[in-house]
Amino acid sequence: MQAIVFDGVSYVYPSGVRALKDVSFTVERGELVVLMGENGSGKTTILKHLNGLLKPTSGKVFVDGLDTSKYTVAQLATHAGLVFQNAENMFFESTVWDEVAFALKNFGYSDDVVRKRVDWALRFFDLERYAGQSPFTLSGGEKKRLAFAVVLAWSPPIIALDEPTIGQDSLQKEKMLHMIRLLNTQGHTVIMASHDVEFVADLRPRIIAISSGSIVADGPADEILPDTEILRRCSLHPPQLALLMARLRDLGMPRKLVDVDTAARLLVERLRP
Amino acid sequence: MSIFEGLRFRPGKSFIHRIDPRVKLSISIFILSLAAIYVDIIVLTLLISVEAFTVARAGVLRLWLRTLRGSIYLALLVFIITLVTRLLPGGPLAESLGYAVTYTYRLVVFLTSFSLFFLTTTPEEIALTLSRLRIPYEYIFAFVSAIRFTPVLADEMRSIMDAQRSRGLELDRGRLLSRVRKLIPVLIPLLVNVLRRSYELAEAMEVKCFGASKKRTYLRDLNIKPSDYAILAAAITLFATAIYLRVMGYAPLQILTGLELFNGM
Numbered sequence: 001m002q003a004i005v006f007d008g009v010s011y012v013y014p015s016g017v018r019a020l021k022d023v024s025f026t027v028e029r030g031e032l033v034v035l036m037g038e039n040g041s042g043k044t045t046i047l048k049h050l051n052g053l054l055k056p057t058s059g060k061v062f063v064d065g066l067d068t069s070k071y072t073v074a075q076l077a078t079h080a081g082l083v084f085q086n087a088e089n090m091f092f093e094s095t096v097w098d099e100v101a102f103a104l105k106n107f108g109y110s111d112d113v114v115r116k117r118v119d120w121a122l123r124f125f126d127l128e129r130y131a132g133q134s135p136f137t138l139s140g141g142e143k144k145r146l147a148f149a150v151v152l153a154w155s156p157p158i159i160a161l162d163e164p165t166i167g168q169d170s171l172q173k174e175k176m177l178h179m180i181r182l183l184n185t186q187g188h189t190v191i192m193a194s195h196d197v198e199f200v201a202d203l204r205p206r207i208i209a210i211s212s213g214s215i216v217a218d219g220p221a222d223e224i225l226p227d228t229e230i231l232r233r234c235s236l237h238p239p240q241l242a243l244l245m246a247r248l249r250d251l252g253m254p255r256k257l258v259d260v261d262t263a264a265r266l267l268v269e270r271l272r273p
Numbered sequence: 274m275s276i277f278e279g280l281r282f283r284p285g286k287s288f289i290h291r292i293d294p295r296v297k298l299s300i301s302i303f304i305l306s307l308a309a310i311y312v313d314i315i316v317l318t319l320l321i322s323v324e325a326f327t328v329a330r331a332g333v334l335r336l337w338l339r340t341l342r343g344s345i346y347l348a349l350l351v352f353i354i355t356l357v358t359r360l361l362p363g364g365p366l367a368e369s370l371g372y373a374v375t376y377t378y379r380l381v382v383f384l385t386s387f388s389l390f391f392l393t394t395t396p397e398e399i400a401l402t403l404s405r406l407r408i409p410y411e412y413i414f415a416f417v418s419a420i421r422f423t424p425v426l427a428d429e430m431r432s433i434m435d436a437q438r439s440r441g442l443e444l445d446r447g448r449l450l451s452r453v454r455k456l457i458p459v460l461i462p463l464l465v466n467v468l469r470r471s472y473e474l475a476e477a478m479e480v481k482c483f484g485a486s487k488k489r490t491y492l493r494d495l496n497i498k499p500s501d502y503a504i505l506a507a508a509i510t511l512f513a514t515a516i517y518l519r520v521m522g523y524a525p526l527q528i529l530t531g532l533e534l535f536n537g538m
Contacts, residue, residue, distance in 0.1 A: 053435050073438045082439045090436040092461035106441030136465070149441065232517070
């Protein structure tokens, strides 16, 4: 069964801006998808449709088979958890523990389940030792992880992340990479908006490239990321490895390659006398 | 929150945009004062038509209408309070209704009177206007920043609401008291962000040597044009006439027969 279906979706903001123009795509359960595109291309608008914060002006959005126009945000949020770009600015509880418990209480879980899930989420994101502290005392990276824990505590089958790597150092990004992979292998459908090409290259997901509200390409990372034409339309620059491979075409290196390990192996094979 | 839209400047090149800000400020004050001294539906209608005509000429009618829409709840509150306080001591229904409608109407004119000024005047022009009125720059800066940041805050509040709704918070469900309690997850992050932003702003100001010299100069200066004088003269004449009529005890509704209902206002 499909996790997400966008069927001819257009969205016009009250200000009159046409953010999405006849967007159609399907995401299967357990897929890992990254939406790439320039600022204002419509990435966040797509993510906000997943839990019904926005309802399509025309067309239909199905999440876990549910027509989003017929359900409330609270109902859809249990299916699709959305982590906002600056979610670390949305904390309000007095302790990290309560911050994670907030959503679980809203969804009406019993105290016992709330306790178990909060403890699990804090452990998963390596935040256990801060459980009794104020969220405001955490470092930038820890706040970001808390923002994830806050949504993942209820383990929504679909996880939507808006620009998760912005303002994060490379160690934090690496942790995030592992975490996204882990969640994905555990069966969660992950859909993410990002223009961090290097991060996306490491993740090697399916990429949906968007430009001014329309899909311009949809395919595996190996195909899309080395394609300078598509990336240019989305105001993006290819990852360094793809650029290097393009320059080394004379050595017989494949053009479509974004995986460091394979690239290293092929290079060694060709350079060794 | 759309009530704040009336404070958001929209760039434009219309005739209204080019009127000297001091003249526009005077007109806004005239409208406000007239709405304060006349509790008369005809005068209020005249005032609001003047506003509507000017904002339409400036091409910001839609924004202005949004301010109107944003004031509906406040207006409704005033309507109910006036109606109840008139009816309870035993006032006749028709007269009470008349009062309620007029008071509500007056509030709307109050709220929208300054949109004309704010919607068509750049923050820089507002600062210049105030400095010409010899207000110290520290206060001007605080005032202009408040105006500039109000729409930003409204946007931020919207995105905080979105984030908390994504965490299962249902803002529009439950009894009044529980709804008020549900605002806590929205208001605390908003307050924290406001404080953070004010510290950032203070640092940015220090970096740019705020207050380094006593006498500030401005990139642009206000130059009043002959057409501005003409508009001001016309506005003052109308305003003076209105005041004179009021002092003499004339109000259109009292003159019109058959509408005794509104008598004694």
